[in-house]
Amino acid sequence: SAVISQKPSRxxxxxxxxxxxxxxVDSQVTMMFWYRQQPGQSLTxxxxxxxGSEATYESGFVIDKFPISRPNLTFSTLTVxxxxxxxxxxxxxxxEGSDNIQYFGAGTRLSVL
Amino acid sequence: xxxxxxxPSTLSVQEGDSAVIKCTYxxxxxxxxxxxxxxxxxxxxxxxDIRSNVGEKKDQRIAVTLNKTAKHFSLHxxxxxxxxxxxxxxxxxxxxxxxxxLTFGKGTHLIIQP
Numbered sequence: 507s508a509v510i511s512q513k514p515s516r517x518x519x520x521x522x523x524x525x526x527x528x529x530x531v532d533s534q535v536t537m538m539f540w541y542r543q544q545p546g547q548s549l550t551x552x553x554x555x556x557x558g559s560e561a562t563y564e565s566g567f568v569i570d571k572f573p574i575s576r577p578n579l580t581f582s583t584l585t586v587x588x589x590x591x592x593x594x595x596x597x598x599x600x601x602e603g604s605d606n607i608q609y610f611g612a613g614t615r616l617s618v619l
Numbered sequence: 620x621x622x623x624x625x626x627p628s629t630l631s632v633q634e635g636d637s638a639v640i641k642c643t644y645x646x647x648x649x650x651x652x653x654x655x656x657x658x659x660x661x662x663x664x665x666x667x668d669i670r671s672n673v674g675e676k677k678d679q680r681i682a683v684t685l686n687k688t689a690k691h692f693s694l695h696x697x698x699x700x701x702x703x704x705x706x707x708x709x710x711x712x713x714x715x716x717x718x719x720x721l722t723f724g725k726g727t728h729l730i731i732q733p
Contacts, residue, residue, distance in 0.1 A: 510662075537718050548708060549663070551720040564720070565620070598662055602718050608653070610662035 508533055508603040510611035518617045519589055526585045527614045529599030534579035537602040540572070543613070544595045552597075555582050589618045621646040623711050625724025633732050638699055640727045642709035643691040649711040652685060652692045653721065657706045666707075667694070696729075704731045 509532040519525050529538065540552040553561040553574055561574040575583045586593055596613040603609050622645040632638045644652075650671035655663035669676045669683045669692065676683050680699075685692040696703055706728050710721040 539720055548723045548725045549721075551722070554720055606718065607665055607668065608721060610655075610664070612660075612662045 507605070507607075508535060508601050508609040510599055510601060510609060512599055512611040512614050514614055515612065516615035516617075518619065521590050521618055523589055524585055524587045525589065525616060526583050527597055527599075529582045529584070529611060531580045531601050533604070535601040535603070536579070538576060538582045539600045539608070540574065540582075540584045541598040541600060541610075542595045543598060549598065552584070586616065589616075591618045594618045621649055621711055621713070621722040623709060623722050623724040625709050625727060627727060628725065629728045629730070631730040631732060632699055634699055634701060636699055638694075638696045638703070638729055640694045640707055640709070640729070641691060642693070642711075642724050643689075644711045644722075645690070646711070646713065647687075647690065648713045651712045651714060651719075652683070653710050654683060654694050655708045655710065655723075657708065657726075659705075663708060699729075699731050701731050701733060704729060 511530045513528045538555045541549040543549045551564050552567045553563045555561040555574050555576040557576050557579050573585045594617050598613045599611045600608045625642045653668035656666045657663045667681050667683050669685050680697045682695040706726045708726045709724040712719040712721050
């Protein structure tokens with residue numbers, strides 16, 4: 507299994523500002539993923555982050571809006587840039603555990619005013 | 620890309636009865652199908668998964684069936700209990716496990732009536 511800590515757990519931000527979300531894992535993992543879950547909706551993959559390489563973004567998500575860092579095998583950050591109310595969502599980090607299963611953090615609940 | 624459809628969106632059952640949630644997928648290359656349970660204010664937790672070389676898998680009160688020909692898979696919960704109330708998501712990927720991003724269904728809000 508894998509234990510994932512996300513910070514902050516929630517935040518309220520003003521439009522036009524940026525927020526960086528941190529994801530810390532209790533073990534070294536190769537694959538880390540970032541998802542968005544809009545209110546009452548399903549999860550949508552934003553990007554896949556491997557250590558030492560650029561993140562791979564899904565259709566509809568761009569690096570300028572959601573820059574991702576992956577400095578080592580236990581940590582990643584996702585920044586939501588130049589926020590608008592439409593960015594209000596839950597942002598979730600997940601990792602592939604050693605058992606080939608994806609584990610999720612509790613998420614960061616973002617509200618943009 | 621992959622598209623996963625999930626039904627129903629809401630399911631209400633009496634405690635002790637069975638619940639069935641169904642999903643279909645579009646990409647025949649998909650070979651990994653996990654089910655997640657999400658409780659209010661928490662991240663999704665894996666409850667069971669199945670890979671394409673298996674037709675059925677069971678873990679106590681929970682079972683998943685897979686029909687690759689028809690491209691659909693289902694979650695079965697027997698003897699439902701109040702703590703089963705949550706949102707359940709099906710998902711699919713082509714990576715054979717957790718190494719690839721998952722495509723999720725829209726979720727089913729399961730309500731267990733006492």
